């Protein structure tokens with residue numbers, strides 16, 4: 001791999017669910033790259049396909065009903081969508097770490113914390129038992145768990161919610177993966193603990209230098225943690241931009257609407273703006289821009305043909321015909 005090659009390169013991924021009620025196009029033609037060492041935010045309202053996207057890459061979706069209809073996903077040159085299940089399991093354990101939203105689903109309630117931390121190393125034959133123990137203790141210290149030797153002998157229920165999420169982070173990172181996928185990792189935590197866990201993730205990223213895909217519906221978190229953002233809607237990416245550019249000058253009407261719905265410290269007391277209409281329930285409609293039904297700028301073309309994600313300014317991409325044609329310029333929130 002060359003220095004500027006992406007660590008992960010996803011091309012035209014489509015993941016649909018085939019159920020008795022019909023087809024849900026959860027992910028519908030998504031392309032993006034993640035580069036070594038960067039922290040990228042994946043944002044969008046709940047149900048827009050963020051989790052399904054990454055579960056597809058990790059081979060964690062139940063099939064049926066999930067089916068990958070198209071796409072390639074090169075991770076360090078290997079296509080995650082066509083490697084064997086065994087290879088994918090190895091990649092998942094050693095090279096890609098995942099933090100789930102609810103720490104309890106990631107932890108085994110009947111297994112000591114220490115054994116759970118050592119497991120990824122032992123299963124993949126990365127180290128001897130003694131080494132694994134040392135690395136587990138070291139990782140517990142790194143995530144700020146004091147008295148780690150004693151804590152190794154404890155069970156998940158003896159830990160608080162915040163401590164459990166620290167353990168889950170330690171588990172995801174103990175094998176030193178190149179890619180960390182954090183799927184709403186602080187949603188289940190209260191605000192103070194949330195801030196501590198975010199600070200911890202930022203610190204670990206700096207220290208270990210891994211690439212982080214940070215999935216969240218919280219734009220505030222993105223502005224603190226991420227350098228670049230992918231804005232998701234209805235199973236598609238509608239905009240990608242460096243974080244500062246996105247916040248100061250959103251291009252896509254959906255991004256602008258999302259920004260406008262953000263509470264601001266200096267505007268307390270003002271009613272929260274909401275985006276009119278409902279997010280699409282079954283992912284993108286077959287034709288047109290997925291946001292068109294809710295977009296106050298939409299014209300006929302938006303309803304009949306979806307706009308691909310096209311370059312629009314420095315390091316920016318947007319999927320909006322009206323922005324591309326230059327008709328919409330100032331999408332200030």
Ligand SMILES: Nc1ncnc2c1ncn2[C@@H]1O[C@H](COP(=O)(O)OP(=O)(O)O)[C@@H](O)[C@H]1O
Nearest residue numbers: 017026046047048049050051052065281282283
């Ligand atoms: N196992 C499943 N069976 C059917 N539909 C699913 C399944 N899992 C997710 N979906 C659908 O896929 C879409 C995207 O979901 P998801 O990726 O979880 O959204 P989010 O952006 O909140 O992470 C939603 O419409 C959801 O209902």
Ligand SMILES: [Mg+2]
Nearest residue numbers: 050051052183
């Ligand atoms: Mg999700």
